[in-house]
Amino acid sequence: MASSASGPRAVELHIQPDMCPDNVCEVADLYTLGRLAADEERNFEDHYLTCPNCARAVQLAHEFVVAIRLAGEGRLGRSR
Numbered sequence: 001m002a003s004s005a006s007g008p009r010a011v012e013l014h015i016q017p018d019m020c021p022d023n024v025c026e027v028a029d030l031y032t033l034g035r036l037a038a039d040e041e042r043n044f045e046d047h048y049l050t051c052p053n054c055a056r057a058v059q060l061a062h063e064f065v066v067a068i069r070l071a072g073e074g075r076l077g078r079s080r
């Protein structure tokens with residue numbers, strides 16, 4: 001079992017910097033949550049910074065995490 005910054009994961013991801021991972025959404029989620037191993041994070045960053053598809057997956061994952069945090073704080077959907 002692979003280990004990440006925040007605990008064990010069930011699968012090895014084998015992220016290559018020159019190609020999209022098979023499981024882009026899962027990798028983007030783990031990246032956004034800081035749960036990739038250092039080498040996986042580095043490889044994914046090298047890739048997603050030049051890949052519109054993977055960059056969009058990271059953007060969506062980030063927006064989701066922000067929305068969940070705001071909802072947890074009771075601030076989601078409130079007008080200012």
